[in-house]
Amino acid sequence: MDLRQLRYFKAVALSGSFVAASRVLHISQPAIGYQIKQLEDALGTELLLRGARGVTMTESGKALLGHAEDVLKAVERAQTAMDGFRNQLVGDITIGVTPTSGRALAPELLKLVAEETRLHVTLRQGMSNELLSEVMSGHLDLAFCYDPPSTERIRLVPLYREPLMGIGVEELIGASSDPIDFDELVKLPLLLDNRFQTIRQVFDQIILAKKLPQPDIIDLEPINLKREMIVHHRRCTVAPYGLFLDEIQLNRVRARLICNPVIVRNMKLAIRAGLPDSFSSYLLRSIKTTVAQRIKCGDLGWEPAEQEAEL
DSSP, rough: OHHHHHHHHHHHHHHSSSHHHHHHOOHHHHHHHHHHHHHHHOOOOOEEEETTTTEEEHHHHHHOOOOOHHHHHHHHHHHHHHHGGGOEEEEEEEEEEEEHHHHHHHHHHHHHHHHOOEEEEEEEEHHHHHHHHHHHHTTTSEEEESSSOOOTTTEEEEEEEEEEEEEEOHHHHHOSSSEEEEEHHHHHHHHHEOOSSHHHHHHHHHHHHHTTOOOEEEEOOOOHHHHHHHHHHHOEEEEEGGGHHHHTTTTTEEEEEEESSOEEEEEEEEEEOOHHHHHHHHHHHHHHHHHHHHHHHHHHHEEEEOOOGGG
């Protein structure tokens, strides 16, 4: 039994359904269900009865709810008592961000850390695989990485899921807001990352699997130049919605969800081995708070992470 399981159980019990609890917690339903099943197995009793109209508590579930609320309130009081010690966090932290995560999360995260601690945070922007290597070598303390492989040298914590979009001017990508089929997207002139980057590797694998003709592709890395080429030089790209949020809102480009297949990337926080627990615990909590706010905002199309991947 752990605090996360009690928190998930309380949310489901009080809201009456896994769907409602998922919205409150900003966690996927399968992840919530997995943790509650683990809790039931640990206690050796069924806590919730699942039905078409939601869930109801068993007698043991009702008994546990009171204890769970007491425990969680005690933890909240302890955290409040420790708030006064946060400013004692002093030191230098270097965090690696991808273009999208940096644009979406960095301002609020830096503001939060500055208000609560005396940590000096340096941000370094790069591509996901490069940032992961920097964490593993110890040059970065933490980094936002897409679908990084597991390794004993770093700790990985799921943050959110992000679908990829076909992005381009209306004359190329079309005026429709409907998804665009992958087979149709590859017929357009494209501007993509080089073959060593994650998005490009996934893209090339799908082309091979579907046995499609080689598309018209220009390799280009710098994001500012990529924006210029897409807006003014009739090229499309594959990218997260948030990377072109300003251009989309100004109607300079359109974004359409790619389908057949839908391509989803999992953003995880990579934490280097040896980072002091006081630093990693605080920063992880702050980053999760900032991510939850963006998911709730709904403007980037982010989805809650599949938390069972953290087990």
